[in-house]
Amino acid sequence: MRTETTLAQADVSELDLVKRCQAGETEAFDELVTRYRTRIFAMIYNMVHNEQDAWDLAQDSFVKAWKSIKRFRGRSSFYTWIYRIVMNVTIDWLRKKQVKGAGVEFDDAIQLREVNPASKTLPKADPLPYERMERTEVRARIDNAITQLSPEHRAVILMKETEGMQYHEIAETLGCSIGTVMSRLFYARKKLQNLLKDVYENI
Amino acid sequence: MKTFEEKWTAWLDDQLTGKELEDFEASLPDKEAAEAEKRDATKLGALLKQELGAQPFSNEEFFNHQLRERIARENAQDRHGARSTWWTVPRLVWTGAVSLALFMICAVVVMREKTPSERSEYLTQILNMRVDPVVSPNATISVFETKGDRVTVIWTEGLQSLPSDYAAK
Numbered sequence: 001m002r003t004e005t006t007l008a009q010a011d012v013s014e015l016d017l018v019k020r021c022q023a024g025e026t027e028a029f030d031e032l033v034t035r036y037r038t039r040i041f042a043m044i045y046n047m048v049h050n051e052q053d054a055w056d057l058a059q060d061s062f063v064k065a066w067k068s069i070k071r072f073r074g075r076s077s078f079y080t081w082i083y084r085i086v087m088n089v090t091i092d093w094l095r096k097k098q099v100k101g102a103g104v105e106f107d108d109a110i111q112l113r114e115v116n117p118a119s120k121t122l123p124k125a126d127p128l129p130y131e132r133m134e135r136t137e138v139r140a141r142i143d144n145a146i147t148q149l150s151p152e153h154r155a156v157i158l159m160k161e162t163e164g165m166q167y168h169e170i171a172e173t174l175g176c177s178i179g180t181v182m183s184r185l186f187y188a189r190k191k192l193q194n195l196l197k198d199v200y201e202n203i
Numbered sequence: 204m205k206t207f208e209e210k211w212t213a214w215l216d217d218q219l220t221g222k223e224l225e226d227f228e229a230s231l232p233d234k235e236a237a238e239a240e241k242r243d244a245t246k247l248g249a250l251l252k253q254e255l256g257a258q259p260f261s262n263e264e265f266f267n268h269q270l271r272e273r274i275a276r277e278n279a280q281d282r283h284g285a286r287s288t289w290w291t292v293p294r295l296v297w298t299g300a301v302s303l304a305l306f307m308i309c310a311v312v313v314m315r316e317k318t319p320s321e322r323s324e325y326l327t328q329i330l331n332m333r334v335d336p337v338v339s340p341n342a343t344i345s346v347f348e349t350k351g352d353r354v355t356v357i358w359t360e361g362l363q364s365l366p367s368d369y370a371a372k
Contacts, residue, residue, distance in 0.1 A: 161248045179206070186211055189247060193244065
């Protein structure tokens with residue numbers, strides 16, 4: 001199988017690959033998977049914070065994409081289209097997990113309760129010298145902070161900050177309005193700034 | 204009309220321009236605090252990008268291999284499902300068609316049996332009978348009958364009066 005680098009060199013157009021997939025060519029789909037698997041796995045992992053779950057959800061997402069590829073009309077990029085599937089699968093999974101485990105409450109209400117939208121300044125968090133903090137600890141802090149966001153807020157902040165997606169792309173992926181994306185981004189940032197101030201202040 | 208949250212987010216991401224930007228910045232009660240928060244948001248974004256952006260993904264080839272196997276399995280299941288459906292639907296269609304054909308044949312046979320002959324439906328039996336020759340000497344009564352349909356038509360002519368105890372014979 002070819003690697004991502006060689007695929008890029010091959011410069012096979014994405015649309016061509018999609019058309020071949022639509023004709024039932026699994027090899028073309030394999031190439032698309034190779035192109036996007038790392039980013040998609042990373043995105044899911046950042047949402048669920050478990051490697052095995054991320055692996056399974058990525059597999060589920062790609063299987064769903066394969067099953068519905070004939071319905072892809074090319075109105076958006078393939079990347080946006082598959083991201084939509086990934087987000088639906090992952091958010092559904094997180095919601096079901098929350099219901100089963102009756103775990104952490106994450107919904108829009110809790111965001112509103114805990115963050116004052118009008119506040120312009122952030123509470124001073126306890127300083128924690130970055131020098132003493134191992135990289136894994138930083139990651140654990142970030143993961144823990146993200147866990148406290150609702151699945152939708154996680155999706156929005158990750159797509160914006162790690163994927164660099166535009167508001168309209170995020171809105172298209174999540175099937176909501178741009179205003180909703182901006183609003184979710186507002187609360188997600190406030191919450192994470194609250195929880196991670198000492199981390200980013202010391203980097 | 205944008206909400207405060209939307210404007211704030213757009214401002215943080217440098218998406219506000221022109222008059223909208225001026226109006227928003229003029230509406231901020233503490234511009235310095237807002238600028239500090241903007242810097243914080245930028246730092247947060249950089250931290251997230253740095254720490255979460257490059258998630259290692261091991262066993263990439265196995266991921267594809269497993270996916271190929273799953274898709275092959277799903278395809279096989281779909282084909283089997285489609286075949287099962289194909290067996291069910293045609294069987295239903297054929298059963299329906301055969302039943303309809305049999306019904307039509309039976310209906311045609313029955314209808315043919317019941318189709319009246321080209322000759323008159325009735326007049327199979329005509330009974331000319333005179334009534335009382337004293338009261339109505341020229342009166343006649345004709346009875347038309349169809350055997351199959353159980354219809355009887357009585358036709359009278361020249362009847363002056365009908366005796367109370369009259370009964371056709």
